[in-house]
Amino acid sequence: MARAFRHLKGGVRIVNDRIQDMGTLTPFVNESVTDGKGFVLAPGFIDSHSHHDRRLFENPSAIAVTSQGVTTIVVGQDGGSTPIDTIRARIKATPISVNVATYTGQAWLREQVMKDDLLRKATAEEIGSMKIILDRELDKGSLGLGTGLEYEEAFYSNRDEVVELAKVAAAKGGRYISHIRSEDMHVEESIEEIIEIGRAAKIPVQISHIKIALRSKWGNSASIVRQLQQARLEGINITADVYPYNMWGSTPRVLFPKKDFESLVSAEFATRELFDPASSVMTNYPPNKTYEGKTVTEIGKLNNETPAQALLRIIRETAETGSSIVATSMSEVDISNFIDWEHANICSDGTISGHPRGHGSFTRVLGKYVREQNLMPLETAIYKMTGLTAEHVGIKYRGVIARGNFADLVLFDPATIIDKATITNSTALSTGIEYVWVNGKLVYRNQVAQPNFPGRFIVR
Numbered sequence: 001m002a003r004a005f006r007h008l009k010g011g012v013r014i015v016n017d018r019i020q021d022m023g024t025l026t027p028f029v030n031e032s033v034t035d036g037k038g039f040v041l042a043p044g045f046i047d048s049h050s051h052h053d054r055r056l057f058e059n060p061s062a063i064a065v066t067s068q069g070v071t072t073i074v075v076g077q078d079g080g081s082t083p084i085d086t087i088r089a090r091i092k093a094t095p096i097s098v099n100v101a102t103y104t105g106q107a108w109l110r111e112q113v114m115k116d117d118l119l120r121k122a123t124a125e126e127i128g129s130m131k132i133i134l135d136r137e138l139d140k141g142s143l144g145l146g147t148g149l150e151y152e153e154a155f156y157s158n159r160d161e162v163v164e165l166a167k168v169a170a171a172k173g174g175r176y177i178s179h180i181r182s183e184d185m186h187v188e189e190s191i192e193e194i195i196e197i198g199r200a201a202k203i204p205v206q207i208s209h210i211k212i213a214l215r216s217k218w219g220n221s222a223s224i225v226r227q228l229q230q231a232r233l234e235g236i237n238i239t240a241d242v243y244p245y246n247m248w249g250s251t252p253r254v255l256f257p258k259k260d261f262e263s264l265v266s267a268e269f270a271t272r273e274l275f276d277p278a279s280s281v282m283t284n285y286p287p288n289k290t291y292e293g294k295t296v297t298e299i300g301k302l303n304n305e306t307p308a309q310a311l312l313r314i315i316r317e318t319a320e321t322g323s324s325i326v327a328t329s330m331s332e333v334d335i336s337n338f339i340d341w342e343h344a345n346i347c348s349d350g351t352i353s354g355h356p357r358g359h360g361s362f363t364r365v366l367g368k369y370v371r372e373q374n375l376m377p378l379e380t381a382i383y384k385m386t387g388l389t390a391e392h393v394g395i396k397y398r399g400v401i402a403r404g405n406f407a408d409l410v411l412f413d414p415a416t417i418i419d420k421a422t423i424t425n426s427t428a429l430s431t432g433i434e435y436v437w438v439n440g441k442l443v444y445r446n447q448v449a450q451p452n453f454p455g456r457f458i459v460r
């Protein structure tokens, strides 16, 4: 690593919402003191790719988030987003425990302009209209442009359409973050595409939840890291985030890279290469709730079908309602390589239920990958959850314990920290997170949310 990390014994003085001082401190008269008991005090973790906003205002204490030590969520991911005025109004009406920052989603922009006619390229005039909306959101503090090019709302847009929008974000000092067009069959070309977007729009680009979700490409992470390093040598500011699980969670429609949702040949390819149907579980299945919690193989057995036939049934039956699957799909070696990449930060890609990553990503990295597997020093892992992340998404005055920065802090026990959430119990709370402060207020203590709601909307 090119960077040196420092840790020191001492105290941190919080005054109102800021860090006023740190080091060897003597309490003032009547100053309240929290004993850190020799645990680790780190900047509050920043989740660069979160979907925890989905039911945030029904759960304003956001325990899925704070129980991992996360103090800021970055939403507006995968091409979706909520207008900033709406987010601000919701926070005002229902104060929340965590900070929120957002990108502006390309699919959302397309929907504003093209309505539901999305399975095509946008016209020049439509792109012009999208640019105006994006520019307005950037002025309100959007971090930049987010895309989800694998999803149908954006899949039919081309590179030029994205570059046109990315240039608007670049002009305002914003950034580009993307769930790239393919994470399986065409992952290398899709990485080439995001590199090209960075080059053409002169904008920092971040690959969301980098992974290799194709069995015959497992092990290619080293060559992908070389591809990324090559782009960086050329001057393109490309970075990535990654979550620490070998399973993703999304719509099962992404299992059809060619969007041929009725093809048995493609379904058979998917069950062979793209996921393991015997360990991949439907987590949301509106037309038949009894399928929730069952694997694709199990659903097949119930209907005397092969896993591939069951997959076609799932796509067919949920075409209108949508559905969610947690699919086993990645290799541990690739996950470790991506987490270890110098320019990768940690994210959850999580929601408040469904996939265990929503409750366990950050604690899992610190427990499993740092303590148990010794993948990297603790300081490096923390940096990948804080200072590096703040740089990658463009957040200021957070992510580092420094005088004048906001007092977002987490105190944890490095000897016991670990995730507990699983597919069948996706909301189990992690252990080892002792205290979490957001903007100087305590929001979480030993598995209990505290009734403070100091979360703010964070602007670029």
Ligand SMILES: [Zn+2]
Pocket (backbone or CB within 6 Å): 078, 148, 179, 208, 209, 349
């Ligand atoms: Zn995504």
